[in-house]
Amino acid sequence: MTLIQRLRVLGCKLFGAALMLWVPINSYAQIMPTVNVGQVQRLENFPSKFVDARHVDIWLPDGYSPAKHYNVLYMHDGQGLFDASTTWNKQAWNVHTAIDKLVKQGRIGDTIVVGVWNNGKFRRTEYFPQKYLGFVTPIKRNQFIQAELAGTPLSDRYLQFLVQELKPYIDTHFSTYPDRAHTFMMGSSMGGLISIYAISEYPDVFGGVAALSTHWIGGPVNNTELPLAAFSYLQQHLASPENHRIYMDHGTRGLDAFYAPSQGFVDAIFKERGYTEAQMKSIVIDGADHNERDWSARLEVPLVFLLGGGQR
Numbered sequence: 001m002t003l004i005q006r007l008r009v010l011g012c013k014l015f016g017a018a019l020m021l022w023v024p025i026n027s028y029a030q031i032m033p034t035v036n037v038g039q040v041q042r043l044e045n046f047p048s049k050f051v052d053a054r055h056v057d058i059w060l061p062d063g064y065s066p067a068k069h070y071n072v073l074y075m076h077d078g079q080g081l082f083d084a085s086t087t088w089n090k091q092a093w094n095v096h097t098a099i100d101k102l103v104k105q106g107r108i109g110d111t112i113v114v115g116v117w118n119n120g121k122f123r124r125t126e127y128f129p130q131k132y133l134g135f136v137t138p139i140k141r142n143q144f145i146q147a148e149l150a151g152t153p154l155s156d157r158y159l160q161f162l163v164q165e166l167k168p169y170i171d172t173h174f175s176t177y178p179d180r181a182h183t184f185m186m187g188s189s190m191g192g193l194i195s196i197y198a199i200s201e202y203p204d205v206f207g208g209v210a211a212l213s214t215h216w217i218g219g220p221v222n223n224t225e226l227p228l229a230a231f232s233y234l235q236q237h238l239a240s241p242e243n244h245r246i247y248m249d250h251g252t253r254g255l256d257a258f259y260a261p262s263q264g265f266v267d268a269i270f271k272e273r274g275y276t277e278a279q280m281k282s283i284v285i286d287g288a289d290h291n292e293r294d295w296s297a298r299l300e301v302p303l304v305f306l307l308g309g310g311q312r
Contacts, residue, residue, distance in 0.1 A: 033083030033092075037100040038062050040082060048165050050157040051126060052119055056166065057082065058174070059096050059113040061103065066175045071111040071182045071307055073099075074162065076127065076191035078115025080292055091292035098299045108307035109182075114170055116162065124219065125149045126158040127190035129197035131237070132218075135229035144226065148219045155194060156201075163202055179207075180243065184306050186210040188295050189255070193230075196246065199239045208245035210302035212295050213255070216262035227262050234269050241279040246270070247302040248281070251288025260284070281305050 033040050043056040057078050064070075075081055075095065084092040095113055102108045119126055130153035133141045145153060171178040183206055187195045192211030199206045218226030239246075248266065250259040263282060270280045283301070288294040 031086045033057065033081075033086050035059065035082050035096050038064070038096055040096075043169075046166065046169075048161045050161040050165070051154060052122070054117040054119060055079070056117065057115040058170070059099075059115065060174075061096075061100060061110065061112065064112070064175075068110060069175055069177045069182075071109055071184065072114060072167075072170060072174075072176050073111055073307070074114045074116060074167075074183075074185045076116055076118060076185075076187035076194060077123075078117045081113065081115045084292075087292070089291070091296075093292055093296045093299060095296075095299060095303075098296070098303055102300060102303055102307075107304050109309075111307055112174060112176070114166070116166065122150060122154065124190055125152065126154045127187075127194040128153065128155055128219070129193055129230070129233065130155045131197075131201075132226070132229040132233050135232040136225045140225050144219065155197065158194070159198055159201055162198070163205055167205070180204055181207045184208045184210075186212070186302065186306075188212040188292075189215045189290065192248070196234075196238075196248075199244060199246065200234070200237045203239040203244065207243060208247075208306040210247040210306055212248075212298075212302065213250050213290050214248055214259065214263065214266075215255075216266065217258055230262075231265055231269060234266065235272075238269065238273050241273065241275045244279060245306055246275070246280050247305045249283045249285060249298065249302070251285045251290065251294060253287060253289040255290040256288060 032042060038059055038061045041058045041060065043058065045053040046056045047053045055078070059082065080087045081093045081095050084090050099108070099111050099113065103110060128149060133144070133153065136144070145151060170176060176182070185195045185198055185206055186209065192214035195209040195211045196214070199209045216227050216230055218230065248263065250256045250263055267282045285298055288298065
């Protein structure tokens with residue numbers, strides 16, 4: 001049985017499960033996050049010709065200096081990164097404390113974090129990789145676009161915003177290494193999908209991405225084609241392993257419990273495309289759930305995988 005045939009068998013099994021609901025992080029938290037290391041600067045309502053304006057929270061480490069250069073880690077769902085007291089579920093990634101610890105230990109290089117706020121109810125519209133839909137039948141594609149993407153997929157425009165507008169601003173106004181080898185992305189769930197899509201669409205921009213609890217099943221619409229479309233896209237468009245690192249994981253509880261079959265096929269695709277253990281890491285965290293608390297608990301692993309190494 002070929003890989004694609006196995007993928008189709010998976011699709012029939014996967015979407016036989018009950019409908020699953022996703023509650024997106026919304027954009028109500030207007031209070032500046034408080035951090036115990038470094039500082040957060042906010043770009044309020046950063047404008048774009050591609051997508052709606054939104055806040056961008058930038059974390060700078062203690063001792064930030066224009067005399068030095070820094071890696072840049074772009075992270076989705078930026079309102080949930082730094083301060084649990086300002087988030088909808090009172091949980092946060094606490095990425096600043098993880099980076100501060102790892103830099104002091106000499107395990108990663110100096111890094112700033114660019115936390116890009118999601119667009120509330122249009123989060124899925126911007127995060128679902130729209131070119132996946134080229135591998136879906138017209139009927140299913142139209143159903144999904146209307147039901148889940150508010151009638152208009154926006155992921156390509158969201159990536160244009162990041163690459164053509166936000167990144168040039170960050171590289172101009174902060175002391176960054178602007179090249180691919182020092183530019184990274186991280187996200188969870190739908191944020192994981194858009195991160196792997198980003199490195200595939202812009203392999204000359206991003207040197208590595210981390211996708212935690214990647215939502216390969218696509219959405220709550222009961223269908224057999226979305227995960228298969230993702231796999232077909234990756235077989236044709238996944239960034240080459242040369243000069244790239246990709247980290248993926250999932251837990252075993254909550255929504256994460258549905259991800260193992262899809263992730264297994266994704267891992268096979270990566271290996272077929274020539275990825276080695278040095279270029280791709282895919283792990284399962286037993287007992288981990290689909291929330292910021294558990295993503296924070298394992299955050300050091302993807303950070304070291306992406307940002308470790310002498311050149312970083």
